[in-house]
Amino acid sequence: MKTTCVGCDREFSDQPTEYPGKLYVHHGKVMCEDCLIDMGVEPDTSDPEKTFIYTHTDLFRVL
16 A cells, blocks of 8 residues: 655555655644654654554545
8 A cells, every 4th residue: 555745745655664764644644754854843743543544544545
């Protein structure tokens, strides 16, 4: 499954070992680690439960 960052429009795979890195959910938006850091947000402060739901379930699948 591919998911897209709303900040930079890059597509990310669900494989954890592939570059580019992880996706996070910050204020309801799926964003990559680079975009969060550019915004001045530490990736650890994003919501890990929502991140899993947004990126690993069919309910929030990006088509």
